[in-house]
């Protein structure tokens with residue numbers, strides 16, 4: 001996204017941004033309810049918005065910071081009522097741009113000009129505050145929302161540090177086109193060849209004052225050469241901040257299509273999140289009004305229940321999403337997990353036994369598929385039809401399936 005469209009972003013949120021906010025709201029509410037009411041009886045939870053922005057758009061639509069502040073307030077009340085003991089839900093909002101930070105402050109402060117006690121607005125970046133957050137919230141379960149323009153500013157070491165705490169999750173609004181562009185810039189060949197040709201043309205006697213033209217051309221060649229090197233170097237640094245070590249541009253070059261390159265940059269970033277301690281990863285595509293992939297929201301959780309909750313929230317948010325029915329349909333298709341792979345995983349884990357289908361029942365097929373594979377809730381019907389078609393429904397109980405053992409791959 002160019003600087004001009006960054007400015008306009010906060011005038012009026014596009015529909016896919018509202019869709020992003022819908023998913024985030026559903027998830028944060030669910031996460032707070034689940035974590036606050038679990039048996040560990042937490043006193044303190046933390047929500048971090050690492051790329052906060054202005055808090056909302058010019059038309060009064062709330063942005064992620066206002067959404068977090070509202071959810072923290074409402075859920076603290078609801079949890080206290082439910083469990084009879086108070087809970088503190090802190091919200092930390094980080095925004096590097098002074099003007100946007102000032103607008104954010106204006107939107108969040110109360111009538112007497114002060115921020116609610118549980119809200120902090122910080123200047124700078126997640127990396128600048130990662131140590132302090134780790135020390136101050138060392139035992140608090142937390143979710144961090146990472147939502148840059150493009151991909152610049154995602155800082156893998158800071159994300160790792162955040163995920164190192166207990167019950168930590170991140171939701172990253174990942175822009176695969178931005179990552180691909182960056183990898184291209186980091187890998188680009190020098191324009192020396194093009195400049196050589198220009199120099200050859202310049203030697204032709206076509207110009208009135210050849211010597212002057214040549215000198216000007218040489219100067220421009222040197223300038224473009226050095227700005228090329230600087231741009232390449234800075235792209236390499238940013239790419240390193242996002243992906244760490246590894247030759248991503250070389251891997252991209254081997255991909256057969258743009259779609260495959262897009263999937264690769266997302267998958268590689270997802271692996272970094274998984275390695276950082278949040279292996280239950282969910283890939284949530286977000287399409288724009290024209291029905292094209294705009295972002296991939298990546299949710300990384302240390303626990304399969306977190307993955308299940310996010311998939312259910314995504315489904316619920318899509319049902320209320322302001323995008324056209326066709327765009328939503330494409331998002332679902334793009335999100336779909338691989339049914340064949342899911343069957344293999346099911347066979348490996350539960351093959352050779354009688355297994356309940358029901359969602360919510362301990363060890364059930366439905367829960368296994370949502371927690372341990374890439375399938376989404378709307379795909380369960382198809383799986384059930386396949387199991388029924390195979391004649392695996394138990395004769396004794398219609399809620400149970402007898403899954404034959406998975407044949408050994410060595411057979």
Ligand SMILES: C[S@@+](CC[C@H](N)C(=O)[O-])C[C@H]1O[C@@H](n2cnc3c(N)ncnc32)[C@H](O)[C@@H]1O
Pocket residue numbers: 049050051052053054055056062063064065094095096097100124125126147148149152153154
């Ligand atoms: C896409 S906007 C955030 C929108 C916001 N999350 C929402 O949903 O309403 C990205 C914001 O991150 C800020 N920003 C850019 N780089 C940053 C960094 N490294 N750390 C913190 N904020 C940054 C930008 O100034 C911009 O306001």
